[in-house]
């Protein structure tokens with residue numbers, strides 16, 4: 001049932017995995033309108049698997065996925081895109097042989113018109129892309145490529161963006177640029193659910209966060225609560 005106050009996205013006691021092995025077990029998360037929510041946790045905790053399950057790449061074995069209160073469990077990624085979800089995987093998130101502009105046009109593939117206007121909108125948001133629209137994505141730096149992946153995901157005006165480690169393998173300066181982009185995207189009205197290794201920086205810009213360990217909910221709280229938690233500081237912030 002659609003309700004005004006339903007979170008834009010929720011996983012409700014979700015279990016999923018590969019083959020016979022459950023990886024994500026009984027996990028619940030929610031993302032409110034206008035929120036940035038970060039999931040942290042050790043390598044192999046199931047963070048990427050959770051995002052893939054939410055986005056319909058893996059079936060839910062138990063539990064549900066809800067978008068604005070509607071049960072969307074089992075819908076394909078294509079259908080979830082129509083419900084306002086966008087997903088940026090950690091790698092292979094642009095078409096390297098296509099230009100920046102072509103990548104963006106592909107991102108807007110279901111727009112019947114207005115592709116050009118939307119490209120102009122993302123160019124205004126990311127001037128670094130506007131400077132070189134004909135450059136092939138494969139020739140961009142890591143940070144520029146990640147920016148293009150964010151821009152492409154924004155082409156269909158998603159309600160919520162799912163980001164898998166957007167700052168992975170970027171230089172410290174580019175990490176700041178990508179997080180600044182996430183803040184700006186959110187400021188313009190898109191909710192963000194991201195998985196991050198860079199826990200300190202990610203939690204610092206997040207309204208709320210979750211710690212996933214062993215495929216299960218371990219901790220949750222506001223970004224600042226998690227940054228101050230002894231367990232988070234010891235295990236994830238190296239303090």
Ligand SMILES: Nc1ncnc2c1ncn2[C@@H]1O[C@H](COP(=O)(O)OP(=O)(O)O)[C@@H](O)[C@H]1O
Nearest residue numbers: 018019023041042043044045046047048049050
């Ligand atoms: N395609 C796959 N097939 C089988 N097992 C996988 C696959 N992808 C990941 N796994 C396993 O699932 C577990 C969680 O992986 P992942 O969700 O990628 O963790 P995280 O993103 O938290 O590092 C790991 O044990 C990993 O080996």
Ligand SMILES: [Mg+2]
Nearest residue numbers: 047048049195
């Ligand atoms: Mg991962």
